[in-house]
Amino acid sequence: MSLPKIVAGAILAGTSLTQVMARTPPTLPVPRVAPPAEAPYQAPPAPPAQSPSQSAPAPQAQTPQQTPPAAPAQTPQQTPAAPPVQTPVQTTPPPTQTPVQTTPRPVQTAVQPTPPAAQTPAQTAPPPAAQTPAQTTPAPPAQTPAQTMPPAAPQYRPAPAPAPAPAPAPATAPQSPAPAPQYRPAATPPAAPAVQPAPQLPPASAVVRQPGTAAVPPVPAPAPSAAPALTPASPTGIAPAILRPPVAAHAAPIPAAPVTPESRADDDTFLLLREASRQDDAGKANAYASRLANYAIPGYVDYYRLKTRMRVATPDEFRDFLNRYQGSAIADRLRNDWLLELGRARDWANFDQQLPLFVLNDDTQVKCYALLSRVTRGERVADDARALLTSPAGYGDACNGLITALAQAGQFDTNDLLAQLRLSGEANATGPARRIAALLGASDLRAAQAVDFPALAMARGIGDTRAEHEIYLVAVSRMARTSQKLAVIALNKNAARLTPQEQAIGWAGIAHAASLTLAPEAAEYWRKAAGAPLSQEQAQWKTRIAMRRADWKTVKATIEAMPPQLRSQPTWTYWLGRALQAELGQHEQAAALYQRIADQTNFYGQLALEELGQKISIPPPGPAITAEELAPMAANPGLRRALKFFSLRLRFEGTREWNWELRKFSERELLAAAEFARRHEILDRMVNTSDRTRTQFDYTQRFPAPHHDILAPTARELGLDRAWVYGLIRQESRFIMDAQSSVGAAGLMQVMPSTGAYVARKIGLGDYVKNKLTDLRTNLVLGANYMNMVLANADGSQTLATAAYNAGPGRMRNWRSTLTESMEGAIFAESIPYNETRTYVKNVMANATNYAALFENKPQSLKARLGKVSPRSAQGGDLP
Numbered sequence: 001m002s003l004p005k006i007v008a009g010a011i012l013a014g015t016s017l018t019q020v021m022a023r024t025p026p027t028l029p030v031p032r033v034a035p036p037a038e039a040p041y042q043a044p045p046a047p048p049a050q051s052p053s054q055s056a057p058a059p060q061a062q063t064p065q066q067t068p069p070a071a072p073a074q075t076p077q078q079t080p081a082a083p084p085v086q087t088p089v090q091t092t093p094p095p096t097q098t099p100v101q102t103t104p105r106p107v108q109t110a111v112q113p114t115p116p117a118a119q120t121p122a123q124t125a126p127p128p129a130a131q132t133p134a135q136t137t138p139a140p141p142a143q144t145p146a147q148t149m150p151p152a153a154p155q156y157r158p159a160p161a162p163a164p165a166p167a168p169a170p171a172t173a174p175q176s177p178a179p180a181p182q183y184r185p186a187a188t189p190p191a192a193p194a195v196q197p198a199p200q201l202p203p204a205s206a207v208v209r210q211p212g213t214a215a216v217p218p219v220p221a222p223a224p225s226a227a228p229a230l231t232p233a234s235p236t237g238i239a240p241a242i243l244r245p246p247v248a249a250h251a252a253p254i255p256a257a258p259v260t261p262e263s264r265a266d267d268d269t270f271l272l273l274r275e276a277s278r279q280d281d282a283g284k285a286n287a288y289a290s291r292l293a294n295y296a297i298p299g300y301v302d303y304y305r306l307k308t309r310m311r312v313a314t315p316d317e318f319r320d321f322l323n324r325y326q327g328s329a330i331a332d333r334l335r336n337d338w339l340l341e342l343g344r345a346r347d348w349a350n351f352d353q354q355l356p357l358f359v360l361n362d363d364t365q366v367k368c369y370a371l372l373s374r375v376t377r378g379e380r381v382a383d384d385a386r387a388l389l390t391s392p393a394g395y396g397d398a399c400n401g402l403i404t405a406l407a408q409a410g411q412f413d414t415n416d417l418l419a420q421l422r423l424s425g426e427a428n429a430t431g432p433a434r435r436i437a438a439l440l441g442a443s444d445l446r447a448a449q450a451v452d453f454p455a456l457a458m459a460r461g462i463g464d465t466r467a468e469h470e471i472y473l474v475a476v477s478r479m480a481r482t483s484q485k486l487a488v489i490a491l492n493k494n495a496a497r498l499t500p501q502e503q504a505i506g507w508a509g510i511a512h513a514a515s516l517t518l519a520p521e522a523a524e525y526w527r528k529a530a531g532a533p534l535s536q537e538q539a540q541w542k543t544r545i546a547m548r549r550a551d552w553k554t555v556k557a558t559i560e561a562m563p564p565q566l567r568s569q570p571t572w573t574y575w576l577g578r579a580l581q582a583e584l585g586q587h588e589q590a591a592a593l594y595q596r597i598a599d600q601t602n603f604y605g606q607l608a609l610e611e612l613g614q615k616i617s618i619p620p621p622g623p624a625i626t627a628e629e630l631a632p633m634a635a636n637p638g639l640r641r642a643l644k645f646f647s648l649r650l651r652f653e654g655t656r657e658w659n660w661e662l663r664k665f666s667e668r669e670l671l672a673a674a675e676f677a678r679r680h681e682i683l684d685r686m687v688n689t690s691d692r693t694r695t696q697f698d699y700t701q702r703f704p705a706p707h708h709d710i711l712a713p714t715a716r717e718l719g720l721d722r723a724w725v726y727g728l729i730r731q732e733s734r735f736i737m738d739a740q741s742s743v744g745a746a747g748l749m750q751v752m753p754s755t756g757a758y759v760a761r762k763i764g765l766g767d768y769v770k771n772k773l774t775d776l777r778t779n780l781v782l783g784a785n786y787m788n789m790v791l792a793n794a795d796g797s798q799t800l801a802t803a804a805y806n807a808g809p810g811r812m813r814n815w816r817s818t819l820t821e822s823m824e825g826a827i828f829a830e831s832i833p834y835n836e837t838r839t840y841v842k843n844v845m846a847n848a849t850n851y852a853a854l855f856e857n858k859p860q861s862l863k864a865r866l867g868k869v870s871p872r873s874a875q876g877g878d879l880p
Contacts, residue, residue, distance in 0.1 A: 273289055273301065277305075286305055321334055328638070332359045372398065380411060400431075425474035458490045462494045462497055476510065480514070504532035507525050508525075536566055540562075546558065591612060596608075616860045618850070638657050641657045643680060655685070661673070677689060711725060718784060721798070733750055746773045753770050759789070789879055849862045
């Protein structure tokens with residue numbers, strides 16, 4: 001019998017740890033691998049991997065703005081100046097394929113097979129064409145083919161795509177069923193891959209085959225147009241607002257710079273420089289940088305060279321860079337890096353001088369160093385620190401040092417430290433838990449055990465001091481994530497030795513764990529936790545469980561007890577209004593709360609608008625963007641740098657440059673920048689840029705409907721709501737055609753390889769192979785058919801089907817099985833246990849409502865779309 005089972009048995013039997021260890025071989029238990037903590041949302045311009053969901057800030061929704069996977073770039077010829085590089089191009093293999101099983105319930109399917117290669121039409125869209133490249137048979141092995149790309153912005157041109165091996169011959173997918181598809185997070189495209197010097201490039205007219213697509217003959221780039229069509233020529237049923245030309249007819253096309261072999265080689269050298277900087281290789285970085293004296297984006301050449309010397313560079317070197325590139329995004333990025341180094345060195349003089357110049361000021365580590373600097377000057381910062389220190393997993397040197405300094409200065413008392421200890425346990429953050437235990441005078445090893453091996457920590461006993469009691473309660477909370485039964489037994493067993501507040505803290509930890517499984521006992525556990533100090537996550541889950549029970553009195557009390565910055569969020573503004581209406585009949589007070597958020601186009605803004613008696617409609621568009629308004633966008637150095645990065649498939653850097661420029665734009669300029677993005681087919685930037693306006697609107701930018709010629713007939717044959725399909729795509733990929741998630745979901749509809757194989761087999765797509773998943777037509781057909789399958793499995797509920805599309809049908813069925821009666825769709829969506837899926841469902845349903853208003857040209861109801869979620873029906877098959 002394993003040690004964890006022996007220890008758990010000891011808890012149930014009341015046996016002491018000494019007795020257990022006396023008859024147990026001294027074999028340490030294997031640690032349970034917990035799921036990684038969800039990364040907090042980070043605001044643009046530098047999201048780690050921008051998710052379409054998370055208005056980037058993204059930010060980590062689904063969720064996180066998404067960056068498409070960077071295809072391996074063409075690399076330059078070797079020259080004596082460059083050191084030898086042997087780093088191969090890295091590719092991320094897809095996760096274990098787990099195709100879903102067939103459903104007994106017949107589902108109508110529509111197959112839109114990919115046309116033969118020779119008949120594949122070119123998309124009538126403006127440059128760049130990286131999203132729909134023309135392809136053909138690879139060049140001879142002796143040469144590395146270069147891709148012919150359409151023109152882009154002035155002085156910038158797309159980087160060549162590599163020529164990987166041809167796709168394998170089509171194979172019939174296996175017929176045997178497989179386990180359920182795994183949960184897949186929203187697309188988080190990887191960083192640009194490592195590259196190595198390449199042989200002589202062929203002429204630019206050479207044709208290539210890209211990974212995951214079928215070979216097609218070269219397609220000439222479309223002629224520039226003043227009003228490129230992102231919607232079909234005659235899309236039946238689309239409101240006139242969609243068809244309005246986005247740019248006045250006299251707007252001149254944006255000229256393009258020619259692509260030369262020399263500029264391609266420079267791009268490849270730049271990618272090598274970037275990779276050398278990421279690997280902190282100063283020698284290679286300096287060698288590559290020396291070959292780029294006249295490169296189009298010199299600021300990044302100098303940044304990557306200096307970044308490898310961050311810890312040895314002098315202040316004068318940093319100041320020289322900041323002066324040369326003053327006011328640019330890369331200067332602010334370097335200042336961010338330098339502030340972190342100054343904080344680590346405790347060089348507060350230079351830190352305090354540079355901090356006010358940090359424009360974005362969006363780095364938690366820098367904020368912790370800023371408070372630490374103030375502590376050293378004797379300032380009181382405890383309140384600011386409490387508001388900042390909420391995510392122990394990301395504390396690092398800065399925030400851990402701040403906690404230590406506050407404790408030593410007497411600004412953090414025992415209660416503050418105990419709150420941080422509990423927060424560390426909640427976040428599964430072992431390092432911070434050990435440090436805080438040491439500050440409390442308790443055993444840091446016991447604290448680590450409480451987080452990592454809660455059964456062992458509970459078997460060791462409760463201890464005598466308050467700190468030891470709290471460590472025991474952390475273990476109880478961690479155990480509840482695995483076994484609520486054992487956690488309850490352990491807490492009850494030692495209740496006599498705990499104070500009433502300590503008992504309430506223990507019950508809060510158990511209640512939180514029970515809430516994450518939607519267990520029916522959660523409400524009773526929260527009742528026993530009355531009086532416990534709650535973390536922000538605990539307060540929100542206590543509110544959600546009360547909402548599910550229509551306990552509006554508890555909803556009101558819990559929201560009003562939240563910290564101000566949490567209580568003011570649209571989510572809790574709306575539900576506080578609902579509680580005031582339902583519990584006290586305070587309609588005027590509720591209406592005042594709804595008015596605060598009713599101008600927002602998001603999920604709760606739409607619901608608030610409906611509570612005020614209105615429906616969701618499309619605001620009238622303003623005048624079309626003129627050529628005169630578009631010209632400054634084409635000439636803007638920051639936007640041009642962004643286009644350069646997008647052409648190199650460096651979406652992280654491109655998004656940073658793009659968002660940096662938006663800070664100073666007026667509403668009209670934001671619409672012009674969005675139109676500029678549309679003309680370059682960078683639709684995610686178009687959507688996010690247009691989303692920023694508050695008084696002038698263009699919903700054809702915010703809610704585009706590309707590829708209508710493929711999607712519309714598929715949706716029509718399946719009987720799918722076209723608005724719902726577009727709402728899901730907008731959330732899944734933000735219309736980034738080659739978006740790739742960390743677990744292998746691909747394309748506009750983020751289809752998992754296993755799911756793609758299953759759907760292809762079900763609809764009779766006989767020539768499907770995995771490499772076709774990134775083909776535009778194949779991806780849309782497979783994704784739409786899978787939406788139809790999960791919708792049928794969810795008894796026609798778009799709310800449930802959307803959750804199933806993101807988290808898997810099995811999890812949707814588990815969440816639905818907790819219902820004993822029908823539940824309001826908004827409450828069900830808000831109480832989905834997965835943070836990403838909860839955000840995903842709300843965003844998709846809000847998107848779909850806006851699309852419906854746009855397509856049908858009449859007001860819509862989000863409440864009606866959400867509907868009621870009923871308990872599991874007796875009939876109907878299940879998707880695995």
